[in-house]
Amino acid sequence: MSSNVKAHMLRRAAQDIQPNMIVNLGIGLPTQLLTYLPKNFPVCLHSENGIAGIGPQVDYDDADRNLIDAGGTYISPILGASYFDSVTSFAIVRSGRLDLTVLGAFQVAANGDLANWMIPGSFTPGAGGAIELAQKAKRVVVVTMHTDKTGKPKIVEGCSLPLTAKSCVNRIYTDMAVLDVTDGGLNLVEISKSTSLQDVINATDATFRITKGKIPTF
């Protein structure tokens, strides 16, 4: 994946983070979202390994060996940050304190089902904290490439992979499009400037609704 495409998608997803939210960024691509937030933007970033108040990533020379995010990136705290143990960290998650979580995906279904922890027979990294995040955050969004490395659609009618959580995803950001999961199925919200509606249809293994008129681009 070219870094430009990735940056474009992450920048778009970052635009929807509202001021004063408490947000968890999943490991992998979602963690990189913080790079695209405006300086001094009022947001509290939580990580499963025990911090609320994540600041910028730091170079190895400036890194504190005891301070990482859940993906292993060396980070800095912002003023007002707190540290806590894993029990407290998941008390924050399960009791509904997170306004938003941004997760990666192997597959997302048209009804919002999410599969992101296990590809039987090939890659089973484990769910980490994803099950609790997907089930308990007030809003769940996914940031993912529209298709996998072999070109297969990741947005599908029904997930064939083992689920992380049912009907949990609210919005999907990909390199090609932004889609909302509604009670009536998927709605196309925006498409990337560098793609066409037909390309999005071809790369999606689920039907989605399109509002009449020109489709907004990002």
Added chain:
Amino acid sequence: MTLTNKVTTLTKAIDQINNGSTIMIGGFGSPGTPFTLIAQLVNQGAKHLTIIKNDANQNGLGIDLLLQNGQVDKLITSHIGLNSNAIGLMNTGKIEVEFVPQGILAERIRAAGSGLLGFVTDVGIDTSLANGKQRLVVNNVEGVLETALTADFALIHAAKADTFGNLTYAATAQNFNSAMAMAAKFTIAESAYIVPLGDIDPDCVHTPAPFIDDLVHLPKLTEAYNVIKR
């Protein structure tokens, strides 16, 4: 009155671990991982271990050394995605891996450390991880029974300890250490800073000493504790 000095040697502490033991090991990634206690367990060679740890560290570090040395039969964990060796051992059936959602792993450990039998949660109820678990309805919400998770030993890394075993942790190195210290039948903590009684403000103690059995002083932090450049 005074309080017991629990400082012992690395060898004596780890020699208490037998073949077939279940061992909780603190750490989330590198921070909080008791690398020195693990290295001594590799030297000591106890086999057929069940290891309970949030993650499998990464190739060549921490519990990966126990895995590579063939000392582990089973791993109870939430995520092993940063250790391709662990995934390989699981895929070829050389180790059994039991995946537990990360917060449920923490809470099952906390439950044991709090003298509870378990708890009820709806986390994971729609996943294959709920298969075989007892289902209960509480206040009209369906959940599963999660049982308390205990162990014969816990291996803990603390930023600072006093000689009685009051512990403090640094930044994100607390993670599973504090719950595990409470949950095992016998808890061994390592620290590079073991200070006299009174040098840790009682208000600042993260893990109270009644949970700690043995303390091991680290004369230095080995290379394993360094910042990892990937």
